[in-house]
Structure formats: C-alpha cells, structure tokens
Amino acid sequence: MKKILITGGAGFIGSHVVRLFVNKYPNKQIVNLDKLTYAGNLQNLIDVEHQPNYKFIKGDITDATFINGLFEAELFDAVLHLAAESHVDRSITNPLEFVMTNVIGTVNLLNAAKQIWGCNKDKVTPTDKRFYHVSTDEVYGSLGDEGLFTETTSYDPHSPYSASKASSDHFVRAYFDTYNMPCVISNCSNNYGPNHFPEKLIPLCINNIKNNKPLPIYGKGENIRDWLYVEDHASAIDVIFHQAKNGTTYNIGGHNEWTNIAVIRLLCQIMDSKLNRPVGTSEQLITFVKDRAGHDLRYAIDSSKLQTELGWKPSLQFEEGLAKTVDWYLANEEWLASVTSGDYKNYYDNQYVNR
Ligand code: NAD
Ligand code: TYD
Numbered sequence: 001m002k003k004i005l006i007t008g009g010a011g012f013i014g015s016h017v018v019r020l021f022v023n024k025y026p027n028k029q030i031v032n033l034d035k036l037t038y039a040g041n042l043q044n045l046i047d048v049e050h051q052p053n054y055k056f057i058k059g060d061i062t063d064a065t066f067i068n069g070l071f072e073a074e075l076f077d078a079v080l081h082l083a084a085e086s087h088v089d090r091s092i093t094n095p096l097e098f099v100m101t102n103v104i105g106t107v108n109l110l111n112a113a114k115q116i117w118g119c120n121k122d123k124v125t126p127t128d129k130r131f132y133h134v135s136t137d138e139v140y141g142s143l144g145d146e147g148l149f150t151e152t153t154s155y156d157p158h159s160p161y162s163a164s165k166a167s168s169d170h171f172v173r174a175y176f177d178t179y180n181m182p183c184v185i186s187n188c189s190n191n192y193g194p195n196h197f198p199e200k201l202i203p204l205c206i207n208n209i210k211n212n213k214p215l216p217i218y219g220k221g222e223n224i225r226d227w228l229y230v231e232d233h234a235s236a237i238d239v240i241f242h243q244a245k246n247g248t249t250y251n252i253g254g255h256n257e258w259t260n261i262a263v264i265r266l267l268c269q270i271m272d273s274k275l276n277r278p279v280g281t282s283e284q285l286i287t288f289v290k291d292r293a294g295h296d297l298r299y300a301i302d303s304s305k306l307q308t309e310l311g312w313k314p315s316l317q318f319e320e321g322l323a324k325t326v327d328w329y330l331a332n333e334e335w336l337a338s339v340t341s342g343d344y345k346n347y348y349d350n351q352y353v354n355r
Contacts, residue, residue: 001077001130003029007061007109008083010034012196013134015044016234017080022048024238029053031074034083035060038342043335044195061105064112071112078130079113080241081106087199088138088161092293095160102164103171106133110175117182125180125246132241133172133185137226137251138162140187142296149187150302151249158294176247184244186237189253189301193230193321194328198340201225202322205264206329207336209271209282219291221261224298228254229321232314239312253301254314261286266319270326 009018009032022030030053034040048054059066061083084102085091091098110131113119117129140149141156155170157163175181196203205215236252244250258266268282306312316324329336 001028001128003031003074003076004078004080005031005033005074005076006080006082007033008040008081009056010036010040010042010044011082011086012039012044012193013191013230013233014082015041015195016193016230017082017237018045018054019048020231020234020238021080022051022054026051026053029055031076032056033059033061033070037085039086039197041195041339043338061108062100064108067108067112068115071116075116076113077128078132078241079109080132080134080237081109082134084165085161087197088159089199089292091159091161091164095164098160098164099167102161103167106168107171110171110181114175114179114181119175119179119181121178121180123180125176125182127182127246129182130241130246131172131175131181131183132237133169133183134237135169135185135187136162136165137187137189137253137299137301138296139166139169140299143298143300145298148300148302149251151187151251151305158296162296173247182246184240184246185249186240186306187249187251187301188233188236189226189228189256189299191230191233192227193325194332195335196230196325198336201260202227202263202267202325203329205267206271206326207340209268209285210275210330210336212285214287215264215268215282215285216287216289217260217264218289218295220288221259221264222297223260223295224257224300225260225263226253226255226257226300227263227318227321228252228256228314229316229324232316235315236306236312239310240306243310250306250310251301251303252306252312253303254318255301255303256314256318257298257300258318267322267326270323274323274326274330
C-alpha cells in the first residue's frame, strides 16, 4: 500500500498518526486531508510538513463530489479515517454537525473507495487495499462498577457523538458484508497527550491551572475514564493497519481507569511541583459544576485481543504520561495561546483553498 490517505490528520490523534507514518514509512506517500475546523491545526505537523512523502490537502469529507474527484485523481491504496467531530459537549449543542461529518462523511469515503477499488460481493476482498476506520469505546455505552468493553459488547451509545460514531461503525461493517470492502475498525478509550485541544478535560485543566482559573468538574467527579497516551494509540493503529485481517475489530486501551476527580487531583500535584507552587495550591481551583446531560458513568476497555493476537502493548504508565503531557504544554505556551485565542485559524485559513 504505497499511497495512504489519512483524514483528520491536523487534529489531536491524527497529527500523531501522520507523524508516525511519515517518519516510519519514507517509501509510502502520506496524504493528509483535513477541513481545518476549530480542532484542526497545521502547527501540529510543522516538523513533518516539508518531508517529501507528505502532502496536505484542505477539504471537507461531507462534500461527496470533492471526495469522489480526489479519489479518482489520487488513486489511494488505503484510507486511515480519523476526521470527525469529537467533543461530546459540542454534540449535545449541535448534533446535526456530528451526523454530517461522522456519518455522511464516512459514507462518502466508503463510496469513493468502493468505486476506485471496484469492491463488490462478486469479487474477493482486495488484499492490497485497506479502509481503516478509527472509532471510540463510547459506542458501547456506559458500564456499571464491574466489567470491561470487549469487541463483542453490544452497541449502546448515549450521546449524539457516540451515536454518530456507532452509526459510522455500522456503515463500515455493512460495506464489508455487502461489497467486500477491505475494512478494519478500532475502538479506543480516552486519549491524552500533546496537541490535545483545550476543551477536553485534561488539557482544559492544564490550561486553567496555569492561569489560576477554576477547574470545572461535572457532577461529583465520580465518572470513570480509561486513559491512553496518544502515541500508544498511534502505535496500535500502525500495528492494526498493517496486520489485522479484513472485517475485524480491535479494542485499544491501557487498563488505566481513573475517576475524573482522581485525574484532576494527580494533575494538580504534578503542576504544583512543575510550577513551584506550594503543595495543594492548584486543588483549590477544583469547582464542581452541573453534570453533563446523559453523562456516561464508566468506560473501561479490554484490549486483550489486540495484545494477544497482534502483540501490541502500551508503553507508558499514566503518571509518567501525564507528567510528559504537562511538560509539553508548559514548553508550548505559544501553541496553547494560539489555539485558545483562535489565531492559528486566521493564519492557516489564508494558506489553503478548497480544491
Ligand atoms: P479532533 O477533534 O482533535 O480532530 C478531528 C480532525 O478532523 C480535525 O483536524 C478536524 O479539522 C478534522 N475534521 C472535522 N470535520 C471534518 C470534515 N468534515 N472534513 C475533513 N476533516 C474534518 O479529534 P481526535 O480527538 O483527534 O479524534 C480523532 C478520531 O479518533 C475521531 O474519529 C474520534 O472519534 C476518534 N477517537 C478519539 C478519542 C479521543 O480520546 N480523542 C478516543 C477514541 C477515538
Ligand atoms: P472529555 O475530555 O470531554 O472526554 P469524553 O467525554 O469523550 O470522555 O471528558 C472526560 C471526562 O471528564 C468526562 O467524564 C466528562 C468530564 N469533564 C468534566 O468533568 N469537566 C469538563 O470541563 C470536561 C470537558 C469534561
């Protein structure tokens, strides 16, 4: 697979995947297609933007005519699909945008790939092509105190975000069953790390601690998330992309469950130490606020299939990964200032035009 389209490569996880693929596979051409929404930022990729095997295209996956033309012109061998609207709180305010990008956008990519690869049920699934759909553990819904999400857990999404991701997963599987589309899906737990947009819990609180602003904890902070360092997600994607059989699904996670309040207390300790503040200073910023509507109680991933079948395992303990993340944010004040002010948009919006 020589030419790989990565969608959403200017976003948080996508930028780590683009960097990994561009550096690790110099003989493959990596094309990054991104609309550059508020979450897309080409500053995330400044270190690889001049590499000869990398190209950026600004474009919208909801535009079927554009997508079909792009696939016909570029003849991609593989699609690694990460472009999405990704924030649950935004999905509660504007569900339709999530349907458009996450569902319609995914179906547009599937149709374009099906067309150029000639997929249909009368032909065997192509083995030299790949449609990799990156999804979330949130499609499985919410756990009680016990149990883990496995690849066979029934879908039970609760937010418009997770409902849109669940729908896109179903379409990908339907294209495998109906047209022999050579697809794989992975469902990953919550990521954290560098380049995370500061509307999500961890980067929001890093930014607020730095600026002595309140840390808004929804409800009582008892909801549990299973956190994975973003580079470990990218390494899992690399393994699955190259080794998984068509039609398979893998869960990705690091067995790393934390209540939100415990995450934020740990973050406060790390930041007090890094900012030379007296112990306990940042914790005083914790503020309990109104709970999120339909707030899932607990996510926890069983990634034993991926670990046993494909030999992947996470590389970092949470304490270490969180300290590394804080170091990155403290060393990249300009990045943080530009994304919180929106300056990066003004610059990059003038650099690229829609094809
Ligand atoms: P993100 O919001 O940081 O980035 C999304 C990217 O998609 C942005 O660069 C944005 O500009 C681009 N995009 C949005 N709409 C587009 C459109 N219509 N056309 C083209 N590009 C568009 O998201 P992320 O956190 O990096 O998540 C990436 C993928 O991983 C998503 O599919 C998400 O569902 C999935 N995922 C995320 C997490 C997590 O913890 N963040 C966990 C598991 C799975
Ligand atoms: P978030 O980072 O939005 O990821 P997701 O909703 O996809 O899990 O939220 C992580 C957890 O933190 C989730 O339980 C909601 C909670 N949360 C807060 O308590 N306060 C906040 O300001 C945010 C953004 C999230």
